[in-house]
Amino acid sequence: MLHPQTAFFLAGLLYIALPLTAWSILRRRHDGRTVTLWCLGGGAFGIGTALIGMRGIAPEWLSLPVANLLIFGSYALRSASLRRELGLSEGYRVSGVAWVLMSALYMALLIWVPLDAPRVVLSSVANTAGGLTLAWLAWRLFRIKAYRSAAMLSVAYSVFALSMLVRGVVSAVHWQQLVIFSSGPEFVFAFLAALIAALYGNLGYIGIALESAREVELARAMELSREQEKREQVELHSRELSALLDERTQLLAHREEMLGVMAHEVRQPLNNASAALQSAAAVLARAQDGQEARLRLNRANTVLMQVSASIDNVLTDAVLLDGGEAMVRQETDIDTLLALVVADISPDSRARVRIERLAAARTADMNASLMRLALRNLIVNALVYSPPDAEVIVRVSDSDSPLGLNIDVIDRGPGFEPAVLDKLFTRGTRGTRALQPGGHGLGLHIVKRVMHMHGGSAQLVQNQPGEAVVMRLVLPQTEA
Template sequence: MLPSISPTTLTLFTGVVYALLSITVWVTLRRQRSTPHVDLWTAGSLCLGLGVILLALRPEPPQWWVLMLTNTLLISSNMLRVVGLSLDPGLPLQLRRAGGLWLLAVTVFAAVLAFGSTQWRVGVALLLHAAGNGLVAYFAMRSAQRIPSRSGLVLAAVEWLVSAAVLQRALAVLGGSSPPSTLSPELSFWLLAATMIAAALYGNLGYLGMEFDRLGEAELRARREQLEETARREAAERSAVQLRAAIDQRDRLASERDQLLQMLAHEIRQPLHNASGALQAAAMLVQAPQPADSAEVSGRLVRAQVVLGDVRSVLDNTLAAALMLTRRDPLVVQDVDLHLLAHLVLGDLPDAQRARIRVEWYTPLRSAELEPGMVRLALRNLMRNAFEHGGPEVIVTLRIEDQEHPPAVVLTVADNGIGRPGPTLEEGGAPLAPPSAGSPDAVRRGLGLVIVRRVMALHHGRLVLAQNWPRGLQARLVFPDPTDNPPDNGPGASARAAGAAP
């Protein structure tokens, strides 16, 4: 048998629960966030608790001001909670409209209280409370969907249940009959009590859970924005680093171009002057009244030819260096006949130097994937350097061989001259030196090694300088298999390779 509790005690208990839980919610959420919608919700819940307490403690028969105060508190509670929920972004409810609805509800109840019967007073009050609970349920559902929050959806369901129960009671009162029920009065009372207790408890606890969900969503959104901001900052820093690297590379290229122009002006002016003088002297000997010695004329012409060859070498190296600095297209290699390449390189040299060159084959290969023009220029520079620093009796050897680990074609230019000191071998030649840094020959040899290094960088190979046994110097050009290297032939790659160690 169910215990017996009077309706007054149950109503008073429900009001006290509403009031205490509203204060609890306010204290809890006030520590987390100070926002107007929390204050409005807790104020509305407190008004609801006080109104229910007054409803339980009102005297019999109740005076009009007690009824007016009680129902004003109940109407205000619903409107304050609706405004608190509507302050959620995306659910705008104008305060003027909310104030107008509150004023209309209070005015209607005051008119019914003044001129209506008891039946109409109770019925209209219940209709107003049902409409208020319906608005609370609607805005709670919309707010819960936006967060999203399961607690908010349960809160909306509880408010809808309360609204439906109050509306059913209002229609029964206005109809002049008690609500039909097949349940016993005692069981019906306890179902009503359970509904009131559930509304009293979850009316505030559901809102508390919804606010915690809102806080969690805001924290997650803030964390996501922080991660996005960090990613944007890192991307900006990477872009800044790349921009600085591009600026540094541009400055290096501009400096190298300036040095190339300086060297070009220095290297070509004097050799052209010497060649012009040799040709003029030869012309004077030919045009002299007395026939000139043919050997002397031939010597003058050979001297002019040698000087013009030097000028040609300087022009080729300078133009090649300028093109390598500015090239952006990938290197186009082709299957080059190594015999033909060797003959072309020998044909670029004077007859006297060509007679002191030996070609040795240590491989059955007859072709390789190369860019013939650049490789020809690189071999010519190495041979000219060998003749310049090796001495008047130097013998230069061009060896063509291959290696297996890793697979590569190796072209070696070796001499039996005086060699070069160890530090020079380690440096492999200065990248680019201004004309004032040394003699013209030293500058030309330094540029020649720079050309060789860049040619090897474009082929993803390397230049290896070493002492030749038992005397002299050897320069090995190692061309790896093109299928084992990525196609990175831009100006940045050649610029990086120019300053790299062999």
């Protein structure tokens, strides 16, 4: 059977070995000062216990006063470690005063009282108080941070404190017959409780440290995640600002281009119109050929109408790109719209335009100015690309899907070459089969944009050169 004194010594070695194990596991994973305090406290308790187990072998000053002073001080170190885990001050003042009082009282009993019982009772009281302090701090850690390891540590030291209390009571009752290294039930209980505290107390502390380290890592990861999110937001904002700047730069460049186009489109035709009007004025002044004067005036009027159409296209394109205001729609008489569109065409070409009215509706919801411009662009385009004597048909019919109107512009011109079909409605696209020079590829681009603003579409539905080239505007309508 294991001798009680040997058991004391082995328990001390266990208390030394387990803190060293905890140190090797935690020294780079947790706060160094906190781990050091815990391991120093556990080591001091182990050395003190081992020295008590060596009583009779080691000098008495080592196995009695030094051993108990180390044991008393171990609680101050371990409680300081748990207080740091709680985020509190280390509390050296209170624990230091308690250590000094206990040590002084123990030394006084050692010097003046020859019996072992008073010192055993005092030592049991000190161990009970120390064990309860560690159990209480560990329980607070469990309640505050929900560390399950802290609950295990609290239970282990509560059992240890209870065993020390029992040993102290038994020692006080059996004052005269006390044997320090006895094999009685209270000693066995104390020995087993010390083993439990050594094993589960250190395991509990390792668990606390690992849980705390994990909490710190999670907090750090969350902070990094927040920093990353902020960085991404800043980068996104920067990209948005860069995109906005690019858009504004492109818009300004486009405006400059439009001004250049307007200058070109307006200056030369106005010069031509001025020359035609001067020529007509000279003819009228001679008053010899009224027919020739009318021809020259018609030519000047045609040029001026071309200038007006070009200005409309350029300005409308700029307004559509700006997109600052919502489009205004209202009920518009379809026949009136068609009459205005035909009136916008050069007098020499109006006779070539034939209206086919197949729709039952008399009015439609639209922006009349924009629809007038889009339809005029299609008709003028058809006239330009058709032979001089070819007819252009404007057919208005009902649309079932979507519910609304179909407006077809049909000509028998050369149609569109395959190379431009994919970019037919893109700004700057112009076919090579026009029978008249000029133009900057704005007409169909504006048609597409106008119909998109109406929620409809512009599409080439038939492209048979010389037979039928059909451009269709689909204008959706909502049911009343």
